[in-house]
Amino acid sequence: MIKCPKCGNEVDSDDEYCKHCSHKLKKKPITDKKNIIIIALIIIIIAIIGVICYSMFTTEPVKVVDVGVGTFNCSNELNFTLNKTDGPFKEYIADNGRYTVKVFNLSQGSYYYNYGLSLANNEIKTYPSSVIDNVLIYNSTANVGEYVGEPRFIAIIDNNDKNLQIQIVTPEVEDTVQIANSFQFKN
Incomplete structure (x- = not known):
């Protein structure tokens, strides 16, 4: 009470x-x-x-893209198709034209072809770079086509056992890192 x-x-x-x-x-x-x-x-x-x-x-949906010698993950919004096949070189390009994944088969290239690729890689390696999620990223800008001057982020993956090299070029550093980290060479 x-x-x-x-x-x-x-x-x-x-x-x-x-x-x-x-x-x-x-x-x-x-x-x-x-x-x-x-x-x-x-x-x-x-x-x-x-x-x-x-x-x-x-979480952005992810899909797997097959480029013959390997696969990688990317955003569902990107649709990669084979754009060029010049002997040992294949270029897969996204529909928007701003993302490319280039596959170089060094065992099929001539001495001059591989030497030219080596010179191009040496040029890329002079660009400012940083390591993001264990991927070495080179900072560049588009130098041809309608996107001249736009940022481009480049990663190079070498597979010496298979004599292959992959070049990933995108306008978004996160996309370059995602593709590079998810790239899996086929057996």
């Missing part, structure tokens, strides 16, 4: 209003440990569901 702060009469501690003067009584704060635990668990479950939903809807 408690006393009503307005009229001073005794009332039951569970009453919401004084039965003598109708004054609203303050409710006791919830101190029941069981209720607190249940509320905390509900909040935790809602937070976990929120994190799962956020990650499901913010």
